[in-house]
Amino acid sequence: MPVRAAVMPASGAPVEVRSFPDPSLEPGAVLLETLASEVCGTDVHLHHGRLSGVPYPIIPGHVSVGRVVEARGVERDATGEPLNAGDVVTFYDVHEVCNACWQCLVARQPNRCPHRRVYGITYSANDGLLGGWAERIYLKPGVRIFKLPPPLTADDVIGGGCGLFTGYAAVERSTLAMGDTVLVQGTGPVGLGAIAFSALRGAAMVIAVGAPAPRLALAGKLGADVTISIEDESADARRARVEELTGGRGADVIIEATGNPAAVPEALVLLRDGGTYVIAGHYTDTGSVSLNPHREVNRKHADIRGQWGTDFHHVYRALKMLARHRDRLPFAQTVGARYGLSEANRALEDVEKLRVTKALIIPNGS
Ligand SMILES: [Zn+2]
Ligand SMILES: [Zn+2]
Incomplete structure (x- = not known):
């Protein structure tokens, strides 16, 4: 079955829904059914072409939550928890940090590694389902997956985003x-x-x-x-x-x-x-x-x-704290509106005009 995704074809061009072939998984890859992705200020900047080196066309959506459809040879998440089909997870959007360059090894700041790639920002739609504004997200081998600690829901995580x-x-x-x-x-x-x-x-x-x-x-x-x-x-x-x-x-x-x-x-x-x-x-x-x-x-x-970007430990620690102090951190309340793939342009406009604090993209919504 083809997979639908919202694609930003070029800076300044309206987002359009395109179909992609259902991907087959290479060893070490994981396929998610997207539960929720977000529209953040960066997506508005991407829409206006304010970031350099973006390989349009892209599927936006860097922080997302999904349900595991299939995991090819991946049995645990990044923290060692067992990973199974049906589990609800998020993942660290930054990928391909090399752990071999001067920034990684000497300066010890992987957030400045020149090899890092980011889901929804620096991957082209021509490379596959590598953004969250899609019915399925393809997690390449090595992407750091994090099973949501109870009692966290997709709204808690994407409300914070x-x-x-x-x-x-x-x-x-x-x-x-x-x-x-x-x-x-x-x-x-x-x-x-x-x-x-x-x-x-x-x-x-x-x-x-x-x-x-x-x-x-x-x-x-x-x-x-x-x-x-x-x-x-x-x-x-x-x-x-x-x-x-x-x-x-x-x-x-x-x-x-x-x-x-x-x-x-x-x-x-x-x-x-x-x-x-x-x-x-x-x-x-x-x-x-x-x-x-x-x-x-x-x-x-x-x-x-x-402070440039985030490392995996920020994601890990922030989510642990969100799970522990969920009653004090009602991030789900920041969710202002939900949009289907075909409504992505309206979502971008609502975020840009500050009409909503947090706009969710629900690719598999009704
Ligand atoms: Zn963002
Ligand atoms: Zn590096």
Whole structure:
């Protein structure tokens, strides 16, 4: 039976549904029936051609949950759990990290390995069902599969989506100590993930700065103690508010999850002396800003760090925490709408216009 998938033919071109042959599995491969995939901000960037080196046509969808249809010679998931047909799994979208290059071996940062490929982003649709906006996903040999720990459902995982993992990675990259005040810039999926894990890691106060109002409400549910609307409060008002909340010292840790360059100089004012600033929201190039190295970095003794992508351990640890603290992390509530394959263009538009926080693609929906 042919398999349907939503294909992005080229940057700027509308997504269209195409049929692919039912794949036959090579040894070590696993075939999933897709339960849910997501539309994240990266998919909007892909749609507009804002990422370089993307081999259009592609089947988008990097973080997905599926049911195992067939596993050819694969008996365990990446953590050693038995894997059987019918199991519900997710998988680490990054693949083909070489463990043999300078980045992998010397710098020990596989997230910068030049050989890494990403499902739904850097694989062409001509190479097969290598994205989540498809009825079936072909997991190549070596893809790290992770059986969902109970009681997690597809909605819990995709409600968090890649933002959950990126948010986790950003918090881990920071120096957040118990009792710290953390400020998160941005209340999209990455910001919400950072808010949730900041609270779980022991922040005394989490301040969320973002918009629109429904996202700020979600931020509150996921662990933000204070929310500040960028629509209602000017930069001066935001600064006064943060000074008031921190005894005039500023936040111990700030995590950027906006993709807006203007967030960076603002954070360097709101950060306390010796604080840590993690920039995690600039997955595409949205321009430059100027800053004052003396006042905002050097004299401030600021620690500025970038976080590029995620490693498997981020996915593993984030999902373990999500399973353990599911009652405190209602990510399923971020799911705003579900779309079939033929509705992918509307899903992209709804995400771009911020009409929904998290849009799910349900390829096998009715
Ligand atoms: Zn490598
Ligand atoms: Zn993503």
